[in-house]
Amino acid sequence: MIGFWTLIKRETMRFFQVPNNTILPVLVSTALYFIIFGVALGERISTGSPEEYLIFLIPGLIMMNMISGAFSNPSGSLFVSRLLGYINDVLLSSLSYKEIVSAYIIGGVIRGIVLGIITWITGLFFATVGIHHLGWFLLYSILTCVVFACLGILIGLYAERNDTLNIPRNFVITPLVFLGGVFYSLEVIPETLRQITLYNPLFYMINGLRYSMTGTAEASIWLGAILLIALSTVLILLCTYLFKIGWKLRS
Amino acid sequence: MYAIEITGLTKKYGSFTAVNNLSLSIPKGMFYGLLGPNGAGKSSTIHCITGLANITQGTIKVLGKDVVTDYQEARKLVGLSQQDIHIDPYFTMDQVLVYQAGYFGIPAGEAKKRAEKLLKQFGVWEKRNEIYRKLSGGMKRKVEIAKALIHKPKILILDEPTAGLDVQTRKDLWEFIREQNKQGLTVILTTHYLEEAEALCEKIGIITEGKLHIEANTQELKKQHKNKKLEEIFLSLTEKKQ
Numbered sequence: 125m126i127g128f129w130t131l132i133k134r135e136t137m138r139f140f141q142v143p144n145n146t147i148l149p150v151l152v153s154t155a156l157y158f159i160i161f162g163v164a165l166g167e168r169i170s171t172g173s174p175e176e177y178l179i180f181l182i183p184g185l186i187m188m189n190m191i192s193g194a195f196s197n198p199s200g201s202l203f204v205s206r207l208l209g210y211i212n213d214v215l216l217s218s219l220s221y222k223e224i225v226s227a228y229i230i231g232g233v234i235r236g237i238v239l240g241i242i243t244w245i246t247g248l249f250f251a252t253v254g255i256h257h258l259g260w261f262l263l264y265s266i267l268t269c270v271v272f273a274c275l276g277i278l279i280g281l282y283a284e285r286n287d288t289l290n291i292p293r294n295f296v297i298t299p300l301v302f303l304g305g306v307f308y309s310l311e312v313i314p315e316t317l318r319q320i321t322l323y324n325p326l327f328y329m330i331n332g333l334r335y336s337m338t339g340t341a342e343a344s345i346w347l348g349a350i351l352l353i354a355l356s357t358v359l360i361l362l363c364t365y366l367f368k369i370g371w372k373l374r375s
Numbered sequence: 376m377y378a379i380e381i382t383g384l385t386k387k388y389g390s391f392t393a394v395n396n397l398s399l400s401i402p403k404g405m406f407y408g409l410l411g412p413n414g415a416g417k418s419s420t421i422h423c424i425t426g427l428a429n430i431t432q433g434t435i436k437v438l439g440k441d442v443v444t445d446y447q448e449a450r451k452l453v454g455l456s457q458q459d460i461h462i463d464p465y466f467t468m469d470q471v472l473v474y475q476a477g478y479f480g481i482p483a484g485e486a487k488k489r490a491e492k493l494l495k496q497f498g499v500w501e502k503r504n505e506i507y508r509k510l511s512g513g514m515k516r517k518v519e520i521a522k523a524l525i526h527k528p529k530i531l532i533l534d535e536p537t538a539g540l541d542v543q544t545r546k547d548l549w550e551f552i553r554e555q556n557k558q559g560l561t562v563i564l565t566t567h568y569l570e571e572a573e574a575l576c577e578k579i580g581i582i583t584e585g586k587l588h589i590e591a592n593t594q595e596l597k598k599q600h601k602n603k604k605l606e607e608i609f610l611s612l613t614e615k616k617q
């Protein structure tokens with residue numbers, strides 16, 4: 125157990141040690157989103173009152189920052205330690221593959237949750253959103269972080285160059301998050317976009333977290349939960365298998 | 376039971392065979408020299424023992440523990456000082472050791488004590504709060520070896536540890552390692568300094584092109600070759616092969 129905790133500590137420490145690089149930017153961008161979309165444009169992109177729109181927006185932004193944090197922690201850490209070779213410290217140790225994978229995932233989840241909480245606190249300056257249903261809230265926030273931490277592990281293992289590391293983030297995750305209903309409800313968008321949105325897995329994750337906080341949902345909560353459980357199970361198994369065979373880790 | 380027992384080891388990188396059906400047994404407590412020209416497959420063999428490389432074929436046991444099926448136990452028994460040193464650039468030397476001990480399940484308090492002892496032993500205690508980049512080549516090597524010893528392994532593998540070290544540093548290092556060997560530590564050494572191997576190793580194995588070319592007791596080998604220097608013997612043996 126000590127070995128496992130040591131690796132978790134290592135995985136989370138860097139994040140807390142350089143708050144100027146990891147926490148402050150999130151704080152600033154989140155505040156900007158609230159000001160631009162919530163305060164300035166809110167009335168034009170929503171049917172309800174500005175207050176209602178801010179309440180709608182907050183869970184979406186929480187999800188966005190959680191996803192980004194959960195993904196970047198393991199992807200960055202694995203990539204750099206592979207590049208510089210000090211991943212060998214872990215490979216030479218008596219940690220089991222399961223412990224190693226779990227520690228990287230937990231590192232990602234912790235970073236995701238911390239960023240989510242920071243977003244929430246920032247949001248409190250604009251509108252008050254609490255928790256409507258704790259069970260769903262925990263399930264959606266934690267499993268979403270698990271899914272993206274696993275994706276971060278996959279990219280952290282796969283990438284040979286720094287730019288590869290950012291491709292999935294810039295070209296897949298961010299678009300899917302933005303088009304997944306962070307900023308708008310299905311009601312206000314054209315029919316075609318609405319149909320497309322229903323195929324976006326991120327929509328169901330954002331929808332689920334929004335339900336757990338505000339009590340209103342635009343799609344089935346169960347569907348999102350099943351999707352998350354299925355995705356996280358498959359991804360955890362895949363990551364563990366890749367560590368076991370030493371994919372991109374052992375020569 | 377052997378400290379290291381390699382049976383029919385083959386290591387391929389793609390279609391290239393770096394280690395070719397190698398079998399090798401190293402008894403407990405021995406100071407063993409693994410010699411051979413550049414690219415012979417020494418590091419590849421070592422990486423197969425320590426889990427840095429996947430075994431293509433064959434088995435390796437460390438004090439009876441299979442390095443694949445019983446890898447966690449096997450890893451505890453071995454410490455490796457790598458040929459190329461890789462250390463987290465943001466960690467201080469103290470942290471490097473304490474974290475490494477932590478991965479092996481050693482509590483922080485005990486890890487700190489061991490780190491202090493090793494850093495003092497190697498004369499780099501004043502550098503405990505420095506990061507890797509601020510260290511000289513010799514100091515880096517000392518920290519790498521301290522890292523290999525932090526979990527008190529039964530077997531220490533030193534992959535070209537003295538490349539680039541000055542005479543005094545080498546002498547100190549060997550004094551320390553020799554002392555550890557006397558206390559029961561099995562030591563496996565690869566080096567290009569053959570005088571070093573001659574002076575330190577009870578037994579040597581010479582690898583060429585991924586195969587064990589010759590294995591002999593150092594003194595007997597010298598006797599067989601009319602007390603020539605190991606360097607000359609090595610050259611005549613490895614030349615014949617080519």
Ligand SMILES: Nc1ncnc2c1ncn2[C@@H]1O[C@H](COP(=O)(O)OP(=O)(O)O)[C@@H](O)[C@H]1O
Pocket residue numbers: 375388391393411412413414415416417418419420
């Ligand atoms: N990761 C790797 N990928 C491909 N080839 C490798 C790799 N590591 C070593 N080799 C090749 O395997 C051979 C043996 O290398 P190595 O075991 O490092 O030799 P030694 O340590 O005896 O100098 C060399 O030809 C080397 O180029």
Ligand SMILES: [Mg+2]
Pocket residue numbers: 417418419458534
């Ligand atoms: Mg080598």
